[in-house]
Amino acid sequence: MKYLLLALCFALARGQSAQPKYCIGGAENFFQCANETTFRCLNRRLICNGEQDCSDNWDEANCACVRNRDCPRGVKCQKDRRSATSVCVNCAPGQRFRNSQCEDIDECTENPEVDVCAGKGACVDRANGFECVACPKGYGASLRDPRLFTANAVYNESETFRKLLLCADYDECEEHNPCSGGACFNRVGSYSCECPLNHERRLDIREDVCQAIGEQPLVAIDNGTSIHIFELRSATQTQEFECTDQIVDLSADNGLVIFATRRQVWEYRIAVGAKLILADFGNDEDFSNGDIRKISADWENHRVYVLTGDSVSVIDIVGRAVKIIEHRGNISSIAVDPLAGYLFHSEFGRVRRSHLDGSIESTNIIFTALPADDLPDIEVLAVDPNLKYVYYIHNRVLYSFDYDGQRAVIMTGSADYTRLEPFEDLLYATYRVANSDSIVTIGRTGYSVGAQRESTVQSFKGTSPKSIAIIQSAKFPTRPEPMNSCLRKPCSSDWCFPSPLSRSPSHLCDCAAGERSNCLPLKTFRLRPASNDILPNEEKSAVRGASVPITAEMTKVGFIIPIVLVFLNSGLD
Numbered sequence: 001m002k003y004l005l006l007a008l009c010f011a012l013a014r015g016q017s018a019q020p021k022y023c024i025g026g027a028e029n030f031f032q033c034a035n036e037t038t039f040r041c042l043n044r045r046l047i048c049n050g051e052q053d054c055s056d057n058w059d060e061a062n063c064a065c066v067r068n069r070d071c072p073r074g075v076k077c078q079k080d081r082r083s084a085t086s087v088c089v090n091c092a093p094g095q096r097f098r099n100s101q102c103e104d105i106d107e108c109t110e111n112p113e114v115d116v117c118a119g120k121g122a123c124v125d126r127a128n129g130f131e132c133v134a135c136p137k138g139y140g141a142s143l144r145d146p147r148l149f150t151a152n153a154v155y156n157e158s159e160t161f162r163k164l165l166l167c168a169d170y171d172e173c174e175e176h177n178p179c180s181g182g183a184c185f186n187r188v189g190s191y192s193c194e195c196p197l198n199h200e201r202r203l204d205i206r207e208d209v210c211q212a213i214g215e216q217p218l219v220a221i222d223n224g225t226s227i228h229i230f231e232l233r234s235a236t237q238t239q240e241f242e243c244t245d246q247i248v249d250l251s252a253d254n255g256l257v258i259f260a261t262r263r264q265v266w267e268y269r270i271a272v273g274a275k276l277i278l279a280d281f282g283n284d285e286d287f288s289n290g291d292i293r294k295i296s297a298d299w300e301n302h303r304v305y306v307l308t309g310d311s312v313s314v315i316d317i318v319g320r321a322v323k324i325i326e327h328r329g330n331i332s333s334i335a336v337d338p339l340a341g342y343l344f345h346s347e348f349g350r351v352r353r354s355h356l357d358g359s360i361e362s363t364n365i366i367f368t369a370l371p372a373d374d375l376p377d378i379e380v381l382a383v384d385p386n387l388k389y390v391y392y393i394h395n396r397v398l399y400s401f402d403y404d405g406q407r408a409v410i411m412t413g414s415a416d417y418t419r420l421e422p423f424e425d426l427l428y429a430t431y432r433v434a435n436s437d438s439i440v441t442i443g444r445t446g447y448s449v450g451a452q453r454e455s456t457v458q459s460f461k462g463t464s465p466k467s468i469a470i471i472q473s474a475k476f477p478t479r480p481e482p483m484n485s486c487l488r489k490p491c492s493s494d495w496c497f498p499s500p501l502s503r504s505p506s507h508l509c510d511c512a513a514g515e516r517s518n519c520l521p522l523k524t525f526r527l528r529p530a531s532n533d534i535l536p537n538e539e540k541s542a543v544r545g546a547s548v549p550i551t552a553e554m555t556k557v558g559f560i561i562p563i564v565l566v567f568l569n570s571g572l573d
């Protein structure tokens, strides 16, 4: 319309050189009478003002009212100055007449200067007004992502959760440093005056963050066929090795990269540069639907949780496996925190929490994501054992919440990532489409003084990252010895699972030998091939301190355990 009027102005002006060329103030404020041949700029306020300004009365012809009092009581005279019309309208409360119809007024954003909830809650626009949602303690009122706004309007599953989505974390540190002038680390819904476990404050010109105590962190990056190991901070490559089959997932333990192909689980000892097969699901009929989807290392009990199309199994370092959960293709992601004693798994927008042996508690669904409008999508789970936080992607929304599913916030609504790895003040993520050498880093709370970092990308030359695992000892915290009762070998079977901290009993045994009267024995399998422990392309000389005869004796379980433990220990320091 604007341009049309301007064009009209020019067209008319050309023939009538004495007339103005355009209306100062623009077409928004001025109009031209419909049937007039002489160019005239008339102020829009002259439309429906009760006085004829155009020779054909165009400015008044279609006006039903001039003032509110021309309309019935309580009904407004609404003018549309573009179409030169006015009507008496009775829009519902919270609506206004605009563009020839009653439309919702967004009271929350109408006047950005004014907090309509006066700091007492998050403003939620409703069709007939607005609502101030009181935020839980530790959350400030804020909601700025329109996508979540829409999702919320229909979300009805959990009132508490809905509120959390509407309420952004409130930065206690910024508001009034509660740490008496010392470092203050904002957390979701709270704060801390100390760094998370196994981290210490490091202050330099650019940042003030909690850095992992210990050695320089490494990152293993797979491109589907090869794994590249980089120093995380300098992004310089230190090692690279190829795999015989397509890699589906990566995990890590102290000094180890653990990786899975469709049917096998392997570990790679970084210090010695050697690969070792942990399990081969082969054509075992118990694992007929056994293509591996995800793995997650239990760094405390030295096991690997393996998600396949129909089960979750745990395998130990000598390649024995127990099936702990059977499912019908429902579980899409897993993450284990052996320190807390929990296994998290997601299915169709729900995150469940079970014990390390797969047993569930009454509150096993700890979190429900916003409903997804499209087909089932990639779900991603990751945990931070030091902060005791879960990071979860469902339908491209990245959530974080604590181990009880509380303190949930949405970190971003456009998380196009397939793998998440929390480390220090960042979440590292790989893109769905690995077409570059980039990894995304997303700032997170709990690890920094001041505002969390903005999202950015970090480049690792020569890779196209599919999945990543960061290797640094602070990522693998363990319980002090007396607290993991499994270390005292209380079970007659080899399958002892520590319970979550301060739960009783302190551990559960696989009841093959009858430790618990009412339990079902776990299904045990042997998945370690008899030979082929180290691939032929490994350099024996590179295997520092590994003169252990690890090939021939693999099938003798009782004998090999101590040796493998020795071998494992050599990778720990």
Ligand SMILES: *[C@@H]1O[C@H](CO)[C@@H](O)[C@H](O)[C@H]1NC(C)=O
Pocket (backbone or CB within 6 Å): 034, 035, 056, 058
């Ligand atoms: C303009 O003139 C035409 C033809 O004379 C007429 O049909 C039309 O209704 C007029 N428009 C207005 C707004 O008066």
Ligand SMILES: *[C@@H]1O[C@H](CO)[C@@H](O)[C@H](O)[C@H]1NC(C)=O
Pocket (backbone or CB within 6 Å): 156
């Ligand atoms: C929404 O929740 C209320 C209870 O809080 C319930 O009565 C209602 O049926 C729910 N609506 C839908 C569409 O689920």
Ligand SMILES: *[C@@H]1O[C@H](CO)[C@@H](O)[C@H](O)[C@H]1NC(C)=O
Pocket (backbone or CB within 6 Å): 223, 224, 225, 226, 462, 464
């Ligand atoms: C993965 O990396 C290896 C080694 O750098 C390279 O030879 C291979 O082409 C890469 N594969 C893909 C799919 O990028």
Ligand SMILES: *[C@@H]1O[C@H](CO)[C@@H](O)[C@H](O)[C@H]1NC(C)=O
Pocket (backbone or CB within 6 Å): 326, 327, 328, 330
């Ligand atoms: C798997 O999902 C289907 C459909 O949602 C459900 O009916 C079934 O009970 C689920 N199975 C398990 C083992 O949870």
